[in-house]
Amino acid sequence: MRSYDVIAESAASPARLWALLLNARSWPDWSRVDALEAAASQGLSADGRDGVGAIRAFRTGKMVTKERITALEPESRFAYEGVENPTMADYQAVVELLETPGGGTRIRWRGTYRARRGGAWFLEWYLRRFMRDMAAGLAAGPR
Numbered sequence: 001m002r003s004y005d006v007i008a009e010s011a012a013s014p015a016r017l018w019a020l021l022l023n024a025r026s027w028p029d030w031s032r033v034d035a036l037e038a039a040a041s042q043g044l045s046a047d048g049r050d051g052v053g054a055i056r057a058f059r060t061g062k063m064v065t066k067e068r069i070t071a072l073e074p075e076s077r078f079a080y081e082g083v084e085n086p087t088m089a090d091y092q093a094v095v096e097l098l099e100t101p102g103g104g105t106r107i108r109w110r111g112t113y114r115a116r117r118g119g120a121w122f123l124e125w126y127l128r129r130f131m132r133d134m135a136a137g138l139a140a141g142p143r
Helices: 014-022 024-030 120-140
Strands: 002-010 055-060 063-073 077-084 088-099 105-115
Touching: 002 120, 014 024, 014 077, 014 088, 014 105, 014 120, 024 055, 024 120, 063 088, 088 120, 105 120
Parallel strands: none
Antiparallel strands: 002 105, 055 063, 063 077, 077 088, 088 105
8 A cells, every 4th residue: 555645734624625625616726627427426415515425526628536434523624535537546535624723724635546457656656646636725814
């Protein structure tokens, strides 16, 4: 198993960041994800608060991946697993939000996975960089 573990700091409250994580439609506004593929997703909430079991299909470039929300601890822990991903297997990830003394948030985004095909070293390098950008995007909020 390979892993990544990235940290970002935000001036926003955990509640604000939590709302962005739950709302799959917001991800293209703050992350490296290009689009939510709603037709390929399942269980999306109309109010932007996707729950455990929701499968969200995200497109980045030409690649579409699907992820299922596996656990939610309001304003502190968001967990998900890969359902469909051509480059990774056994993907599990957690986003933890910890309020800082000044009212901001420390974001820790970590995950484990297996590379499906050759090039595991490249995937490890790319994914660590990609997820660092995801955490930084969440910290900054919508563009």
